[in-house]
Amino acid sequence: MNSVIVRALLVRGMLAGLAAGLLAFGLAYLIGESGVNAGIAYEDAHTHEHGMELVSRAAQSTVGLATGVLVFGTAVGGIAALAFCFSLGRIGQFGARGTAALLAAGAFVTVYLVPFLKYPANPPGSTDPDTIGKRTTLYFGMIALAVLIALGAVILGRRLAGRFGNWNATVAAVVAFIAVIAVALAFLPAVNETPKDFPATVLWQFRLAALGIQALLWASFGVIFGFLAERVLRPHAARSAQVAAAPGMPTAA
Incomplete structure (x- = not known):
């Protein structure tokens, strides 16, 4: 695979990641913010230390959330595109869409689902701020x-x-x-x-929302990038087939 095709796939991977990030942001805003708000309410009710809020909650839940999700989606889209270039043809006889789907599924399992099983996402107020580094x-x-x-x-x-x-x-x-x-x-x-009196429903709903957001991001990336990658590779495959068949083509008398 030459550098021109790799560059084209990298760009399309980042675009697919951006598009997947937009979808994930929409889902995060719809189902994820309620858990965050409930966690903040619990935290405010159980602490007497209230620092000055540098960024308003409204900005955090809109511009801040969108920026984080879109940057993440674009970055992992580019990395996944490079992994796609390496994996195509090496993990079985799959086309562009099949390879993209397998890559997205594998990335979701290894990068998110497996770590989630041991260290699941937690809403605000359910963890000790002093252990964030650990x-x-x-x-x-x-x-x-x-x-x-x-x-x-x-x-x-x-x-x-x-x-x-x-x-x-x-x-x-x-x-x-x-x-x-x-x-x-x-x-x-x-x-x-997690404190014993932290609402179990809030914890469960927040974790379920986090899992759903990541699943949507990777699934949509696999579909979108598979479509874009196929459009890049199809002309290249056609030209390669023409070049391979050229020596055997009949010539005019």
Whole structure:
């Protein structure tokens, strides 16, 4: 894959991430802000320290939220596009859309779902502000570990494919991934800071909303980027086919 195509796919990946971010922002604004507001209300009711608010809550829930989600979507879209360039043709006989869908699903599982199972999202007021550094380190460490385990599972699947077939190799790789992840989840330190009187409904709804927002972002990215990538690669594939067939074409007498 030449640099021109890689550059075109990178740009389209960032655009697809931006579009997916817009959809995720809409869902976050609709279903996520209620949990944030409830957490802030709980926090205000249980603390006597009220610092000066540098940014209004209205700005945080609109401009601030949109900026964060769109920047995140654009950034991961570009990274995913580069991973797509590397993965195309190496993880099976899938076209652009199939590869994009598998890549988006894998990214959602490894980058968000697996870390979420150990360190789920929490609304304001449900954690200790003094441990934010520790919790951030553990969370990003879990992401890095999940990505490494996923890469190991892919390598295992490719090595087993020639001997046991693609289907059996895929099943074995998935089982190995789940087993190693289960061990990691069991032995990594837990973070249990939620106050006993924190509303369980607020906690559950906030976590469910966070999971849904990420699922929408990655699913929409997979669909949008798969469509855009196919439009980039189709002319290139047609030109390659013409070049390959040129020596065998009949010539006029």
